[in-house]
Amino acid sequence: VEVVEGRRTYSTFALIDAIKARDTEKTFKIYGVLKETEEPYSLLGALNWQYGQFMAAKNSPADRNYYYNVFNLLHKADVAIKSSGTYYPMELLLVRLLRLAR
Numbered sequence: 001v002e003v004v005e006g007r008r009t010y011s012t013f014a015l016i017d018a019i020k021a022r023d024t025e026k027t028f029k030i031y032g033v034l035k036e037t038e039e040p041y042s043l044l045g046a047l048n049w050q051y052g053q054f055m056a057a058k059n060s061p062a063d064r065n066y067y068y069n070v071f072n073l074l075h076k077a078d079v080a081i082k083s084s085g086t087y088y089p090m091e092l093l094l095v096r097l098l099r100l101a102r
Contacts, residue, residue: 010034012046016054019097027094040081040090048074069100 010030018026034043051074055067073096080089 012043012050015043016047016050019094022098024098027098028091031091031094035087035090040087043090044074044078044081044093066100070097073097073100 010033012034015027015030015034018030031043038046048071051067051070055063055070058064058067073093077089077093080092
């Protein structure tokens with residue numbers, strides 16, 4: 001999932017990088033661009049896939065605990081998006097992932 005803004009290309013990879021860096025401003029800037037062309041379900045699916053790839057490469061108990069928490073947040077956001085049909089659950093997910101990021 002990539003979106004071009006001017007000369008910048010943003011993807012969910014860039015979104016996750018911003019989350020991991022705990023860069024709130026950049027996270028929401030990238031999200032703002034992505035949500036112009038992507039549905040919340042698509043973004044959530046892309047985040048789920050990418051976090052799954054990262055988790056597959058990690059084996060420590062601390063890593064497993066971190067990804068358990070990430071997938072718990074993704075699941076809650078999925079339910080909330082299906083219930084509300086708005087972008088708010090996605091934005092709340094980003095805030096929670098920023099707080100969880102290590």
